[in-house]
Amino acid sequence: MSESQLPLWFPLQSRPIGKFKPTLAEIEEFIHRRSEIYDDLKNDHDFSKRHGESDAAYQERIAVDSKTITVMKMGIVEDLVYTNWFLEYEGDLFQYRFENALWSDKEKVLDFLFPDDEFGQNWMVLDDLIAHLGEDLIQELNIPPLNTRKEQAKKSQYLTYKGEEFGMQKMIALSYRYASAHLLRRNKRIIIYKGWVLLSLDRYSTTIKHRYQDLFQEDLDKLRERIKTEASGEIKRLRGQINDLIHRHISPKYSLNTVGSLNLEGTINNMILFPPCIQELLQKVDETGYLNHNQRLQLGLFLKHIGMGVDEQLRYWYERAVDNKGLSFEEFESRAGYNIRHLYGLEGSEKDYNMIACSKLQLEYYCTFIQRDVSGVKSMVEHYMKQQPGYDQARKHPIALQVIQNKEKSQPKMACAKYLEMTSNRTVKAITFPLQYVNIAAKSSGKLLETEPIPEVEEEEVTPVD
Amino acid sequence: MTEPSEVTSFDPDQLQEDFKRYYKDHFDRTILHRIFKNKPFGTREFAVLRMDMNTWVRNRSFENMDVLIEYLTLYPAKGVYIGALYEEPLTREKTIHNTKWMGRELLFDLDMDAYDPVRTCECSGRKVCEICWVHMQEAALIIDDTLRIDFGFSDLVWVYTGGRGYHCWVLDDSTFTLTRDQRVAIISYMQLIIGDEVKELGPNEKFMKNRILNHLARNFVTHSKESLLKEEAGFGTTTAKRMKDKIETVSSPREILELAPNTDDFFKGVIKHRYPRIDQGVSVDLKKVIRMPGSVHFGTRNVSEIIDNPWDFNPIFHAKSIYEVMGDE
Numbered sequence: 001m002s003e004s005q006l007p008l009w010f011p012l013q014s015r016p017i018g019k020f021k022p023t024l025a026e027i028e029e030f031i032h033r034r035s036e037i038y039d040d041l042k043n044d045h046d047f048s049k050r051h052g053e054s055d056a057a058y059q060e061r062i063a064v065d066s067k068t069i070t071v072m073k074m075g076i077v078e079d080l081v082y083t084n085w086f087l088e089y090e091g092d093l094f095q096y097r098f099e100n101a102l103w104s105d106k107e108k109v110l111d112f113l114f115p116d117d118e119f120g121q122n123w124m125v126l127d128d129l130i131a132h133l134g135e136d137l138i139q140e141l142n143i144p145p146l147n148t149r150k151e152q153a154k155k156s157q158y159l160t161y162k163g164e165e166f167g168m169q170k171m172i173a174l175s176y177r178y179a180s181a182h183l184l185r186r187n188k189r190i191i192i193y194k195g196w197v198l199l200s201l202d203r204y205s206t207t208i209k210h211r212y213q214d215l216f217q218e219d220l221d222k223l224r225e226r227i228k229t230e231a232s233g234e235i236k237r238l239r240g241q242i243n244d245l246i247h248r249h250i251s252p253k254y255s256l257n258t259v260g261s262l263n264l265e266g267t268i269n270n271m272i273l274f275p276p277c278i279q280e281l282l283q284k285v286d287e288t289g290y291l292n293h294n295q296r297l298q299l300g301l302f303l304k305h306i307g308m309g310v311d312e313q314l315r316y317w318y319e320r321a322v323d324n325k326g327l328s329f330e331e332f333e334s335r336a337g338y339n340i341r342h343l344y345g346l347e348g349s350e351k352d353y354n355m356i357a358c359s360k361l362q363l364e365y366y367c368t369f370i371q372r373d374v375s376g377v378k379s380m381v382e383h384y385m386k387q388q389p390g391y392d393q394a395r396k397h398p399i400a401l402q403v404i405q406n407k408e409k410s411q412p413k414m415a416c417a418k419y420l421e422m423t424s425n426r427t428v429k430a431i432t433f434p435l436q437y438v439n440i441a442a443k444s445s446g447k448l449l450e451t452e453p454i455p456e457v458e459e460e461e462v463t464p465v466d
Numbered sequence: 467m468t469e470p471s472e473v474t475s476f477d478p479d480q481l482q483e484d485f486k487r488y489y490k491d492h493f494d495r496t497i498l499h500r501i502f503k504n505k506p507f508g509t510r511e512f513a514v515l516r517m518d519m520n521t522w523v524r525n526r527s528f529e530n531m532d533v534l535i536e537y538l539t540l541y542p543a544k545g546v547y548i549g550a551l552y553e554e555p556l557t558r559e560k561t562i563h564n565t566k567w568m569g570r571e572l573l574f575d576l577d578m579d580a581y582d583p584v585r586t587c588e589c590s591g592r593k594v595c596e597i598c599w600v601h602m603q604e605a606a607l608i609i610d611d612t613l614r615i616d617f618g619f620s621d622l623v624w625v626y627t628g629g630r631g632y633h634c635w636v637l638d639d640s641t642f643t644l645t646r647d648q649r650v651a652i653i654s655y656m657q658l659i660i661g662d663e664v665k666e667l668g669p670n671e672k673f674m675k676n677r678i679l680n681h682l683a684r685n686f687v688t689h690s691k692e693s694l695l696k697e698e699a700g701f702g703t704t705t706a707k708r709m710k711d712k713i714e715t716v717s718s719p720r721e722i723l724e725l726a727p728n729t730d731d732f733f734k735g736v737i738k739h740r741y742p743r744i745d746q747g748v749s750v751d752l753k754k755v756i757r758m759p760g761s762v763h764f765g766t767r768n769v770s771e772i773i774d775n776p777w778d779f780n781p782i783f784h785a786k787s788i789y790e791v792m793g794d795e
Contacts, residue, residue: 119640142672176617177640177648185654190669192655195618195640197669359661363650363746374563408563410751 006112007105008062009047009097011069011090012215013112020067027242030068031075031249035326038089038250041096048100075242077223082246084290085322087213087220094216095209099160099202103167106201113211114178122178126171129196141191141198143171149200159202168202181364182294183207250325273445275437276368276380276419277361278302289322298356298365300343305355305435310344358432362412369412369419377407377415384423397422482517482542485762488769488788489538495531497760497772501548501571501623501635505642507531509568511549511556513755517542517764524755525562527555544764547755551642562753569643572619572636572652573756575748576605579630583662584739586689592765594630599780600685605742606632606776607681612656616670626781628763628770633756649750657746664737675733679719682740687713690739698735700728762788 006013022030037044047065049058069090076082098109114122121132130137137143144152149169153161160168173196176184183190183197191198230236271279281299285291291299303313317340318324318332327335338347345352362370369377381400385391399422406415413430420437421427424444431437502510512534513524518541528534538546550570554560578598582590587597606624613619613636621637644652658665667674687695687709695706709725716722726732748754757763761770768785789795 176652177644179651181647181651181654184651184669185665186668188668188671192616192670193618194615357661359746363657363750364654410747410754 006108007101008059009065009101010109010112011066011094012212012219020070022067022071024241024245027071028245028249030064030071031242031245034068034072035250037093039326041093044093044096047097071242072246073220073223074239075246077220077227078239079243079246080287081289081322082243082250082325083220084288085250085325087217088290088322090216091209091213094212095205098208098212099168099205100162100166102165103170106167110172110208113208113215114174119175122175124173126173126198129173129198133194137193137198141193143191143198153200153202160205161202168200170201171198172201172204173198174204174207178207178211180207180210185364270442272423273438273441274302274306275416275431275434277366278434280368281366285317285320289320289324294365296339297343298361300340301353301355302434304343304353306438310341310346313343314340355433355435358413358416358434361434367412367416369407369415372407374404374407378404381419381422478517484788484792485517485542485544486539488762488792489535489543492788492792493535493538494760495535498531498758500772501637501759503637505551505569509552509555511552511562511753511755512758513547513549514538514541514543515545515547515764517544520544524549525556525558527552527557529555543761546758546761548758549755550753567752570752572638572641572644572649573748573754574609574634574636575631575745575756576602576609576633576742577631577745578602580743580745586691586694592630594781596780596782597689599782600689601740602632603777603779604682604685604740605744606634608677608742609634609656609744610776611677611681616655616673617652623759624773624776625757625759626768626771626773626776626779626785627757628761628768628785629766632773632776633759635759646750646752649752653744653746653749656742657744658737658741659743664734676719678733678736678741679722682736683719683722684713686736686740690735694739695735698731698738699726700731702727 047062049055053061072086076086098106101109110123116122124132126137126143138145146169149171150161153159153169160166162168176192176195176197179190179197184192187199187203189199189203227239271282274282278299281291281295284295285299300313303316304310308316314333314337315329317336318329321336323336324332341347343353356365358367361367368380372380381403385397385400399418403415403418403422406412406418413432416431416437417428420431420440424441426440426444428436428440498507508529509527511524512526512528513522514526514537515522528537549562551568552560552562553566553568556562556565578585578589578594578601579591581598581601585598585601587595589595589598610622610624613622613634619636619638619641623635623637625633625635627633655669658667690698692701692703692706692710695701695709696703701709705727712725713722716725723729723732748756757770759770759772762768763770766785767787767789768781769788769791771786773779787795
C-alpha cells in the first residue's frame with residue numbers, strides 16, 4: 001500500500017509539511033483547536049473534504065492537521081502522563097474519523113493497519129473470504145443478512161449507521177492474530193472460522209482503534225529514540241515550551257469543590273500489605289496516569305474490596321488518571337463515573353462484582369510474576385531488600401532467592417507467596433487470590449482489616465510440564 | 467499390557483544404564499525432526515533432570531541431534547524437556563533471560579489430575595484407569611476440532627506424555643511467533659472452566675454447543691451416577707433413569723437436549739464434568755519447557771510418543787515401556 005493512497009486525515013503516514021517554523025502563538029492556536037476537538041469530536045470540521053472544495057484547498061486545510069500532530073508529538077513525547085492522555089484522545093479522534101470516512105478510505109486504512117504478511121492477508125470483506133475459502137459461509141455460519149445488521153445499527157445507541165457508502169455494516173474477516181482476548185472471550189456476536197474472526201465493521205470499531213493506538217505508540221517510541229541523539233538546544237527548548245503550553249491548556253479543572261489531595265489512610269498508605277501486582281498498578285497510575293482497560297478493572301475491583309467507597313474511588317481516579325485532562329470533577333464523574341459505579345453494582349446490570357482470582361489475573365490481567373521477566377523480579381526483590389535495616393549485599397537472603405527461583409520455574413503463585421513471606425514473615429504455600437495476600441499481610445502487621453475467607457491453597461508441583 | 471501407573475521399586479544404577487541405552491540405541495530421532503521441522507536445532511532450549519545429580523540442568527543448547535544424544539548417553543536423564551527457540555545457543559552466560567526469544571510452538575497440556583474434581587472412578591492424582599482416561603480422549607477430540615475448524619490450524623501433533631496426559635503441539639508456522647497476548651486470546655476462547663467456574667459460551671455459541679453435545683453429552687449421562695445427574699442437571703430419579711436408557715438411541719444435539727428437563731443446567735453439567743481442562747499456563751508461557759516427545763517418563767517408564775488418534779489411544783493397553791521398545795520384554 002503506497003502511502004500516497006491513504007486519506008489525508010490519517011496521521012500515521014510520513015507527509016512532507018514543507019518548511020515549518022511556527023511561532024509560539026501559532027503553536028498555542030494548534031493546541032487550543034485540538035483540545036476543542038477532544039472536548040467534542042463534532043468540532044472536528046477539518047478532516048473531510050467539503051462539498052465543492054478543490055483538492056488544493058482541502059490539502060491546505062488538512063495540512064494544519066498534520067502540523068498540529070507534529071507539534072503535539074514534540075511537546076508530549078517525553079512526558080509520560082500526557083503521552084497516555086494523547087494516545088487516548090487521538091485514538092478517539094481516529095475512531096470518529098474512521099467511522100465517518102467513506103468506505104473507499106476505510107479500506108485503505110484497514111490495509112495499513114492490518115497489512116499482508118508472510119502468512120497472507122490479515123483482513124478481507126466477507127465476499128472475498130467466501131471466494132478465498134470456496135465455501136458458502138453465509139449459510140454455514142448463519143451470518144445475519146445485511147438488512148438485519150442495518151436495522152440493528154439503526155436501533156442501537158452504540159453502533160453506527162450512516163449509509164451504505166460508509167460501509168459500517170459490512171462483515172469483516174480479521175485474522176485471529178489481531179483479535180484480542182477480550183473479543184474472543186466475550187463477544188457473542190463474533191464468528192470464528194478457519195482462523196478468521198468475522199464481525200460487522202461497526203462492532204470492530206474498538207479493535208481497529210486499539211490497533212491504531214498500538215502503531216501510534218510505536219511511532220512515538222521511535223520519535224523518542226531519535227530525540228535522544230539530538231544535540232540542538234533550540235529544539236529541546238521549543239519542546240519544553242510546547243509541553244508547558246499543553247499543560248496550561250489541558251490540565252484538570254480543579255475547582256473549589258474538589259477536596260484537595262485525597263487522604264487515602266487505610267488504603268494507599270498500607271501499600272506494603274498489597275500484593276505486588278496491585279502495588280505496581282498503583283505506582284503506574286501515580287507515574288503515568290494510565291492503565292489499560294483490564295488493569296483498571298483489576299485495580300478498581302481491588303480498591304472496592306479493601307473498603308474504598310465509590311466516591312472515594314472516583315476522586316482517586318480523578319486525581320491521577322489521564323482522563324481528567326481539561327475536566328472538572330463533575331465532568332469527569334459524568335464521563336468516567338459510570339464505569340466506576342458499575343463496579344459497585346450501581347449501574348447497568350447492578351451486579352456486585354467480586355475481586356478477580358489469581359488464575360484469571362495471570363491469564364488476562366496483570367500479574368507481576370507473569371508479566372515481569374526474571375530480571376524485573378530480581379530488581380523488585382533487590383529494591384525491597386535494600387530498604388531493610390541490616391541489609392547485606394554480600395549475603396543472599398534465602399527467601400528472596402526463592403522468590404526469584406519460583407519465577408524462573410514459572411510458578412507465579414508460589415513466587416508471590418515467597419514475596420509475602422519475605423515482606424511479612426508469614427508462610428503460605430501459594431497465593432491464589434489477591435485479598436488472601438492482604439489478609440495474611442495485615443494479620444502479620446497487626447493491622448485490622450476486613451477479613452474474607454482465605455481460599456484453600458492448591459498443591460503445586462515443582463516441575464516443568466510433564 | 468502396561469498400566470501407566472508409577473513404578474516404585476528399582477535398582478538405580480541399572481535404571482541409569484537402561485535410560486542411557488534407550489537414548490543411545492532406541493530413541494526415535496524422526497520425532498524431533500517432525501516437531502522442529504525446519505527450525506534451527508542449535509539454538510533451542512533443552513532442559514534435563516539428571517538422574518545422577520537429581521538436579522535440573524536448564525539453559526542448555528545442543529549443536530545438533532547427535533550432540534544431544536551423546537549427552538543423554540553419557541548422563542542419565544530422568545526427564546528431558548524442550549523449551550523455546552532463541553537467537554543464539556544458550557550457555558551459562560547467554561541464558562533464556564538475556565537472549566532474544568525467537569518463537570515456540572503453540573502448545574496445549576492435558577493432565578488427568580486436573581480432572582480430580584470430576585472423575586467418577588476411584589482414581590486421583592497420577593493414577594489413571596480405563597474409565598477416567600475417557601476424559602483425555604474427549605478432550606483431544608474437542609481441542610483438535612476447535613483448533614482445526616475454528617482456527618484453521620492443520621499441522622497438529624498429539625503426544626502421549628508417557629504418564630497421565632497428552633500434549634498437543636500446533637506446528638503451523640503462523641503460530642510460532644505468536645505473542646503471549648495472542649496465545650491468551652486463543653486460550654481465552656477455548657477455556658470454559660476457570661477454577662470451579664463454568665463460563666458462559668461466548669463466540670460461535672451455536673457451533674460450540676453442538677460440538678460439546680456431540681462429543682460429550684453421551685458420556686456425561688452414561689458415566690455419571692444418577693445422583694449427580696439429579697444434583698447437577700436438575701433431573702428427577704425417573705428422568706435420570708430414562709435419560710440413561712434413551713441417550714444411546716439419539717444422534718443429534720437437539721435430541722440430546724430435548725431429553726433434559728432443564729437444558730441450561732444439563733449443558734452446564736456437561737461442560738463442568740466433561741469439557742477439556744487445559745493448563746492455560748503451558749499455552750501462554752513463552753519460555754515453558756515441556757516433555758520432549760520420544761523421551762522416557764521416569765515415573766511410569768513409558769515412552770512419550772506421537773499418537774495419530776488420541777481419541778482412540780488408551781495407555782492402559784497401548785503405552786509402550788522403555789523395555790518393550792528396547793526389546794527386553
